[in-house]
Amino acid sequence: MTHTMESPEQQSSPGLEDLLAEYLEGAEHGKTVPVEALIARNPQLRNELLDFVAMDQQLRERSGQRAGCHEMTVLSEVGYDTSFFPSADVSPIVGDYELLEEIDRGGMGVVFRARHRTLRKTAAIKMLLPGSFASEDARRRFRKEAEALARLNHPGIVTVYDFSEVDRPGELKGQMWFAMALVEGQDLGRRIEQDLFSSSDAARIGIRIADAVHYAHEKRVIHRDLKPANILLDRDGFPHVSDFGLSRCLDDKETRLTANGQIFGTAGYMSPEQASGIDNVGLESDVYSIGAVLYCMLTGRPPFRASSAVVTLQQVRDELPAPPRLLNAAVHPDLESIVLKCLKKNVKDRYATAAELRDDLERFTRGEAVSATSINLVGYIGRVIARSRNTEFLLGWSRALYLVGAVVLLAHLVLQFASLTGTQSTIVHMGKYCLLLAVIWKARGGVLTPQNPVERTIWSLWIGYIMTFAVAEIMVRISRSDLTVYPLMSLVSSVILMVLGSLLWGGCYVMGGLFLLAAIFLTAVPQLNAIVFGGLWASAYFLLGRRYHRQSEEA
Secondary structure: OOOOOOOHHHHHOOOHHHHHHHHHHHHHOOOOOOHHHHHHHOHHHHHHHHHHHHHHHHHHHHHOOOOOOOOOOEOOOOOOOOOOOOOOOOOOEEOOEEEEEEEEEOOOEEEEEEEEOOOOOEEEEEEEOOHHHOOHHHHHHHHHHHHHHHOOOOOOEOOEEEEEEOOOOOOOOOOEEEEEOOOOEEEHHHHHHHOOOOHHHHHHHHHHHHHHHHHHHHOOEEOOOOOHHHEEEEOOOOEEEOOOOOOEEOOOHHHOOOOOOOOOEOOOOOOHHHHOOOOOOOHHHHHHHHHHHHHHHHHOOOOOOOOOHHHHHHHHHHOOOOOHHHHOOOOOHHHHHHHHHHOOOOHHHOOOOHHHHHHHHHHHHOOOOOOOOOOOHHHHHHHHHHOEOOHHHOHHHHHHHHHHHHHHHHHHHHHHHOOOOHHHHHHHHHHHHHHHHHHHHHHOOOOOOOOOHHHHHHHHHHHHHHHHHHHHHHHHHHHOOOOOHHHHHHHHHHHHHHHHHHHOEOHHHHHHHHHHHHHHHHHHOHHHHHHHHHHHHHHHHHHHHHHHHHHHHHO
16 A cells, blocks of 8 residues: 655645634634734645635624724725734834834724834824735735825825835835824714714815815825725814725726726725726715715714625615615705715716815805705605615516516406406416416526515515405406406505515506506596506516616626
């Protein structure tokens, strides 16, 4: 028998399970676990370890959030290093700076309070996570952030002093870093957790943020990750925009660091175009994010917040935010109009520039009329009709809905124009429902049972509708009156569509209203009962199918 001898290195290298167990044991007990040390024990597992640690750190970060003001930036390839300081008691040296203490960390870097060794001036040093083990894409992003900040000189944007890479021997060797102005205070997210802003205070801070962002846009820099945690408030309450790690310089082709279709940013604050994976976003994307920041300042939460980032992104793309005054009655109506204009899905409906937003906020603070249209009854009804819910559960239903509409229309054409007896009409209805059942069974891969709460509600409504139709047919025949079953079923259909309006799409409210009117018409003109009733339902199925077809293509 031949024995294969393992090298000493293979014998001593722990497996992934052992390394993860060691990491989790330390993390659960609150101990610092240097990821570089784990990677050094088995370099072949570098990517797996970094991916796991990144996911674990994000989950731990999110579990401690209270209001969604500290959402982590979505950046999948950036891993986390839990310790930068060497084991020695002396403070590490980075360039001409002496690191004093860690003051913050985010999805891409860790920030230290530092002191210049010659000038004795304090500064902030940002270093790349996960240090010398960072991917090339992460290093390029970090370098681009420093370059973007270096070209911006505005009192509302954090100033960069220096950029380099640690070349001294030691544990920090190879770390990328840049020095920037130290803002003594707290970030806007933590300030929001303490108390909400009044309308006037939120507008004043919004003016300064919009002015800083407009300056960056004039310098051809788009931030693309504006959120409360990336806005620092100094001791005087003056905001400073920071963290340009996902910024894009429009005049630099090399700053295209994300592939089309890749989601980047922070779910609750990114624009719908970012949430759809469009990399080439414009200035209006930052305008949307400023509106989301204002929304959080006024309500204590981002415009959209769900149990997972995937559902949040779906809400950002498809749903409308609740008006701030529903969450905080003290919000001024004009400021609410400004915020909601920023949060429009269509970029053409937002402020074209951050300067326009700034000017409108200034008009608000002066008590003048704002350009954003206040929400009146007509506007509110329009918002309700356009609202989408639970889209993610029904994206694959478009073809089935088209077929269901076709079957319904064909059956009612037969019922309208063929001379059928009562028994024959019943057979047509039974055949229609059997065919509909077959269409749904085929479209869902041989599964008829509901697979989620939304489908369970739809199934209940559909079964209730069929049972009601059968009972109504019996009642009409027993009464032997000239009244047909269609006016009664139009009323039932109206109720069902009203429920679907709150469950799925606001346009169902309109179709429900049409069925209410149809109940009166069908009572007055019974000779057109079948074609009018069937045409309305076929139209409803077609419109729903078209909506989910378009949303499936976008998704």
